[in-house]
Every structure is written in structure tokens, then in C-alpha cells.
Amino acid sequence: MKLRSLGILFASALSIAAGVMPANAEKIVISNWDGYMPKDMAEKFKAETGIDLEVAVHATNEEIMGKVTASGGQGFDVLFVSSPFAEALNQLGLLSPIDAAKIPNLSNLYPEATQLKHDPGNTFSVPYSWGTTGLCYRSDLVKAEPTSWNDLLNPSDDLKGKITMLATDRWLMAAGFLANGMSVNTTDQASLDKVRDQLVATKKSLLAYDDTTFYSKLVSGEASLVHAWDGWCNYGIAENDKIKYVVPKEGSDLWVDTMVITKASANPEGAAKFINFVLKAENGKWVAENIMYKTPNKAGMDSLDKATLEKYPNMAIAPADLLKFEQLRDLGAGMKAFSKTVSEIMAAK
Amino acid sequence: MAPGLIWLTALMIVPCLLIFVLAFYERGIYGGVDWSILTSENIRRAADWLYVSVFIDSARIAGIATLIALLIGYPAAFAIARAPERLQTPLLFMAILPFWTNYLIRTYAWIVLLNPAGLINGALIHLGIISEPLPILYNEFAVILGLVYNYTPFVVLAIYSSLQRLDPSYAEASRDLGASAFTTFVRIILPLTASGVAAGAVFVFVLSIGNFVTPDLLGGGKLQMIGNLIYDQFLTARDWPFGATLSGLLIALMMLALTAQALAAGRARGEHA
Structure with a gap:
């Protein structure tokens, strides 16, 4: 009885999936704070890479930390967390190392963004905003x-x-x-x-x-x-x-919100492509304009409007000044x- | 029986056992649980006056909320039970109508009403009754108000149902024998509806003492109740074992209240027979 209804559920889930997604569609699942990235991120990412982006939201670092420590990170590919939490997740062995060869757009980051104390050289986390x-x-x-x-x-x-x-x-x-x-x-x-x-x-x-x-x-x-x-x-x-x-x-x-790839990721290649996508110059600009936070993406920040920086002076704080803070x-x-x-x-x- | 038993085991007994087991371990250095050492450290820590005082304070706030809910709920239930038959159902329906709106939305609605720039203060200042906004939000008053508002309908329902079962001839007999309306109420009606009062009171008390949303929103986070403390241990401090210890103590406290209520109800039934 139980097995049969499960079977029906599975079959209907499959048929729904088949209707929406092309066969063998690639997919990644990320979790971010609600409203902390442009609303059309998934569409743009799909258009560029053909990978489906499923977005889960968390209200706090602590919430996603709880979910990930309880499940070992199963079901998530990329997480947005503040640096102390990235550090703890890494200490718990739940993160995958960042492979710089797969994320060429790391070169768009300010040099300061590669010297962050919690993770010099961006070995397990990539800064998203600071x-x-x-x-x-x-x-x-x-x-x-x-x-x-x-x-x-x-x-x-x-x-x-x-x-x-x-x-x-x-x-x-x-x-x-x-x-x-x-x-x-x-x-x-x-x-x-x-x-x-x-x-x-x-x-x-x-x-x-x-x-x-x-x-x-x-x-x-x-x-x-x-x-x-x-x-x-x-x-x-x-x-x-x-x-x-x-x-x-x-x-x-100095607070830094980062992107990390889970060790349990079912699609680490897709996860790296996503981070690379976020780090593209035009996307860095688009992220900063949408969430109104500074991003460590030099290429993106350099292309921001003068008017934006005048209206929101704190967006113009120089990375060298940020790094003076602990x-x-x-x-x-x-x-x-x-x-x-x-x-x-x-x-x- | 079997499905009920599975439900109870999977959703009540197993989680409670997990909490009990977790309470005897330690937080790992980076959060999570260190399963290597069995310890009673958490229990000793919970005995610290800091945490005991949070329990006492929560019980005090829940107690005040319960008392006020009873003072409002009893007359309301009494009025409904005495209303013409055809009006009773619509009146009860109105008592539970607020439950159709989400708890959070109702709580935020209170913020709109009570805040210093809100509707109540705005109207009073506009009418020249006060010149400075009244401090009616982000304090204990607002928390108690929120708890009373949210849980009084339970009291109304519980007391109404026991008033409903009460045979009116008892009250008539009391009046015929010369007792005043007041004496009849105190000596006949109130004792006979004590089980409804106890059920309503336990509802309000148990729901209030574990509440963490109302202190957070209406108390502005300045008031810490035991629910907030447990929430902080699980989420902010990432100390699940200590959170489990506090949860276990709270569950024990609630069981105590429920047992007392069951005993009271049992005794009331005994007197009936």
C-alpha cells in the first residue's frame, strides 16, 4: 500500500519533470538569503549555461548552518554564508575546495579580496559581498x-x-x-x-x-x-x-558574505560554473545595483554609475580601507x- | 489504534527521546554534537541562576497572561452560553475568526497599532489627549497583550463547552433556595465549570511559556522568554545539547501543568457522579 502510493508519487513527479525540463537537464541547487541576489538570476544563468538553477532561501546563517550540518549538505550545491560560517563549515569537512582553474573569473576580484583572513587565496570560499x-x-x-x-x-x-x-x-x-x-x-x-x-x-x-x-x-x-x-x-x-x-x-x-561549494554537491562542475557566472564583470555590476551592497568584484564595481556611488556613499569605501577592519x-x-x-x-x- | 500509535511514536516519543539523549552530550567546537563524551554538564549549567531566572520570568509572564485571559474569557463564554440558542454558533464563530489569519500577520498588525508612530499613539496625539507617544510597544505590556489576544479564544471555547454541559436546573435550584446570583455563581456555577477553567488556563499557560515569536516581535527582542533562549541555543549559539537540555526541562514543566489539569478534571468528574 505504502509502496504503491510512493510509486504513484514518483511516477507523477517524473512526468511533471519530463514536461518541464528537457531530457537529462543539468541542475544545481543553491541557498541564499531572500532578496540577496537579483530576482532574474535563475533565468539569466539558465540562458547562459543551460543549467537549471533552483533557489532555496534561508533567513539567517544559523538556519542554513543547521540544515547543512543535519544533512551533511545533501541536496545543496552552492551556499551563501557569512565568512565565520564558511570557516566553520570547512572545519566540519562539509565543503569542497575551490578549483581556480574552473572559475577563471576569480581574476575579476580585487586583490584585497584574495587576502581575506578567514581564507587567504580563496581555497574554500569566494567572496560575494562585503x-x-x-x-x-x-x-x-x-x-x-x-x-x-x-x-x-x-x-x-x-x-x-x-x-x-x-x-x-x-x-x-x-x-x-x-x-x-x-x-x-x-x-x-x-x-x-x-x-x-x-x-x-x-x-x-x-x-x-x-x-x-x-x-x-x-x-x-x-x-x-x-x-x-x-x-x-x-x-x-x-x-x-x-x-x-x-x-x-x-x-x-569587515564582514564578508561568501559562496561555498558543498562536499556533497551532486554537480560540482555546475556549481563552479555558477560561481564563475556571478563573478562576470557585468553580473558583478548587476548584483551590486540590485542588492545595493559592495561586491568584491572589481570589474563590476568599476562599471557602477557615478550617481549610484554619490547616492550611496558607503558603496564607494575602498577595498584597502575595508581590509583595515578585523x-x-x-x-x-x-x-x-x-x-x-x-x-x-x-x-x- | 495502530496508525495512531505510529503517529504518536514517530512524532512525539522519538523526538522527545532524541532531546533526552542529546542533553547528555557536548557541543562540538564548530557546532554540531560531540558524540565522544557522555556528560551531565548541561544539566548543571541549566541550574545556573541566569537560566533559572529566565524560566521563572517566563512562568510569571505566562501566568499573568493566563489570568487575564481567564478574566476576559470567562465572562465572554458565560455571555455566549446565556445568549439565545440561534446566536450561540455565530458568536462562537466570531470568537475563533481571528485564527483564520496567520499568527505572524496578526502580530505585525499589533505593531502597526501600537508603535510610537502608530495608529493608537497617532490618534491620541492628534486628539490632544497625550503629547508624547505612550510606550506601549517593545515591552512586557505588549508581550502580555499579544499572548492574551492570541490565546483567549481557547479559554472561551473551553469554558463555553463546560458551561454548555452544566444543567441549568442546578442554578435554578440554588436561586429557589434563596441564594443570590453572586452566591449561585461562586458556589455552584464556578465549581462545576472548574474543569473548563483549568483546561483553558493550561492551554494559555503552556502555549505562552513556550512562545518565542511574540517576545521577539512585540517585545522588540528585549524580553527573553524560555522559548527565545532555546531558539538561541539551537540556532545562534549552535549548542544543540544545551538547547535540548532546556527543551527537556520545558517539556517537563508543561507535563506537570497538564497532569495537574488532568487531576483537576478527574476530581471535578468525581464530584459530578
Whole structure:
């Protein structure tokens, strides 16, 4: 009974597949954040390579990490993840090495993009976008333009209840680390405690922790100053030109979102072709224009309109300046103490 | 029987056992589970005041939500049960109508209503009643409001069904013997519908204490309930064993509440007979 209905299901799945796809169609499956690549990516890729692109979405790094560690990466060919997660996936033996011979467009990357600390020489990850984490604000609602992490962490009275911070643990803590001149990968207990006390104090002045709608809170005027990724601040700038972005004087982290190929990939050739496709000069430009993030694709960035760079000044931050900032790294054994500290902040009243 | 048993085993017992087993291992250095060492470290860690206080706080918030839901739900159920027969079905239908809309959408609707630049604050400021927006979003008030709003219909249904079963002649007899309406309610109706009250209360409490969406959205992430803590362990900290330990404790707490309710229901039936 069970077998028969499975058989019917299989047969109908086959007939559907046969109707839509040409015989022996090639296919790859990727997972990316929703809205983090141009909507017509699959069509363009298919037109150019004849390979079907199936796109799954994840809301967070942690979500795709959970899926991939649970299944060993089965069913996915290419994943878009932030660099610390690429690093962890590689340590877990779930990634395939990048074969530069199959991805000639790697030459379109800025030289800086091949010297990233998490993966010098791009051995298991290819950078897709990069940028800074800083302050995004309504220049018409703040009394003084913010310049320091302390403007967020110890806000002036008029900003109390009008600020938000990122809830994702690593960036939340990074704000405190940077304000104190510490490494963004700090895990020693004394430093964790110090930053915890600061962030618990800041919590009293927060409107909310917000990872996903902070820029709309700026647009609506609910918030005046928010902790933000530069590219995401651009979505706010697109809706209201009074919104501005600044990298605080103490610096930022350098975050890098990467593309990786799973070891379990059923079509590693197709996966390499996909990465090569994304790295083409015209596609680099098209990606940057669509997602409004900086890409490490020199050829693509060089061809961006002047007007775009003027409207979104953070897109013009030079790669050499980006590389001055420290990248978030996987914390490994330090993660336990780090997580407990974050729980303490989250549970604090 | 057999399909039911398979369902129960595959979807209830096996996952619970997995959680139980996972709780005795350690997080691997890069996430995942290190299967090489059996340990009780997670249990000891869960006894840390930090995590205990999150449990207590969640129970307090769930408890307040339950109490308010009962205070709203009982009179509503009572009114429906006393309404003319032909109106009862439409009224019950209206009580459950919100369930036709997705939970997230209803929660976001509250954000639209409550935010500092939202409809309620906007209207009050416009009418000159207040000059500064009321802090009614991203705090405990908003979380409790969200929980009460979402779960009160369960209370209405549970209490309505026990009021429905109540023989009206008991109340009539009480009134005939000279008891006031208030005494009749407190001494006759309320005890006889206690099982419905208990069922509704357990519904609200169990659903509230494990909720993580409402604290996240209406609490602005500033309020951590046990559901958020578990979510963070599984997803953010990638510490499945500790997440499993906390889940196990939460399941135990819920079982306790359900057992208490079953006992109360059993006793109420006993009194009936």
C-alpha cells in the first residue's frame, strides 16, 4: 500500500519533470538569503549555461548552518554564508575546495579580496559581498551627527528610546568590543563581562533589538539612530535621502558574505560554473545595483554609475580601507563563554 | 489504534527521546554534537541562576497572561452560553475568526497599532489627549497583550463547552433556595465549570511559556522568554545539547501543568457522579 502510493508519487513527479525540463537537464541547487541576489538570476544563468538553477532561501546563517550540518549538505550545491560560517563549515569537512582553474573569473576580484583572513587565496570560499557595520541615522532627527560607537551605546537623552541594535550575537557584541578598542573576536571572560555591563546599560535606552526592519523604523521615524550593516542602510537611503551612514571612528568589523561549494554537491562542475557566472564583470555590476551592497568584484564595481556611488556613499569605501577592519572569525571553543554572556544581556532587565 | 500509535511514536516519543539523549552530550567546537563524551554538564549549567531566572520570568509572564485571559474569557463564554440558542454558533464563530489569519500577520498588525508612530499613539496625539507617544510597544505590556489576544479564544471555547454541559436546573435550584446570583455563581456555577477553567488556563499557560515569536516581535527582542533562549541555543549559539537540555526541562514543566489539569478534571468528574 505504502509502496504503491510512493510509486504513484514518483511516477507523477517524473512526468511533471519530463514536461518541464528537457531530457537529462543539468541542475544545481543553491541557498541564499531572500532578496540577496537579483530576482532574474535563475533565468539569466539558465540562458547562459543551460543549467537549471533552483533557489532555496534561508533567513539567517544559523538556519542554513543547521540544515547543512543535519544533512551533511545533501541536496545543496552552492551556499551563501557569512565568512565565520564558511570557516566553520570547512572545519566540519562539509565543503569542497575551490578549483581556480574552473572559475577563471576569480581574476575579476580585487586583490584585497584574495587576502581575506578567514581564507587567504580563496581555497574554500569566494567572496560575494562585503562591507562594514556602523551607524545608520536620520540626519534630520538627531541633534548631532553620530561619530562614535559611544553615541549609540551611551546615547544622549534625546535619543533614548529611539535607537535599535542588531540582535545577532556577534554584531551585538562587536559594537561593545569596538567601543572599548577590543578585538571583535574577544572571548576572555574579563572583557566579556565588561562589554556585558555596557550592553545591559544600553539595553535600557533601546527601542528594540532589530535585525530585519531597522531601516523601516528610520523611515517611519520610530527610531533616529540604528546599528546597521552598510548595505542595509542603503535600503533606507533609497526611501529617504535624510538617512545617512557612518563608520564610527573606533572602526567596524569587515564582514564578508561568501559562496561555498558543498562536499556533497551532486554537480560540482555546475556549481563552479555558477560561481564563475556571478563573478562576470557585468553580473558583478548587476548584483551590486540590485542588492545595493559592495561586491568584491572589481570589474563590476568599476562599471557602477557615478550617481549610484554619490547616492550611496558607503558603496564607494575602498577595498584597502575595508581590509583595515578585523573580520569576525568562528570562535571555536570560545563560543560557550561568549553565548552565555549574550544570554545574560538578553535576559537582563 | 495502530496508525495512531505510529503517529504518536514517530512524532512525539522519538523526538522527545532524541532531546533526552542529546542533553547528555557536548557541543562540538564548530557546532554540531560531540558524540565522544557522555556528560551531565548541561544539566548543571541549566541550574545556573541566569537560566533559572529566565524560566521563572517566563512562568510569571505566562501566568499573568493566563489570568487575564481567564478574566476576559470567562465572562465572554458565560455571555455566549446565556445568549439565545440561534446566536450561540455565530458568536462562537466570531470568537475563533481571528485564527483564520496567520499568527505572524496578526502580530505585525499589533505593531502597526501600537508603535510610537502608530495608529493608537497617532490618534491620541492628534486628539490632544497625550503629547508624547505612550510606550506601549517593545515591552512586557505588549508581550502580555499579544499572548492574551492570541490565546483567549481557547479559554472561551473551553469554558463555553463546560458551561454548555452544566444543567441549568442546578442554578435554578440554588436561586429557589434563596441564594443570590453572586452566591449561585461562586458556589455552584464556578465549581462545576472548574474543569473548563483549568483546561483553558493550561492551554494559555503552556502555549505562552513556550512562545518565542511574540517576545521577539512585540517585545522588540528585549524580553527573553524560555522559548527565545532555546531558539538561541539551537540556532545562534549552535549548542544543540544545551538547547535540548532546556527543551527537556520545558517539556517537563508543561507535563506537570497538564497532569495537574488532568487531576483537576478527574476530581471535578468525581464530584459530578
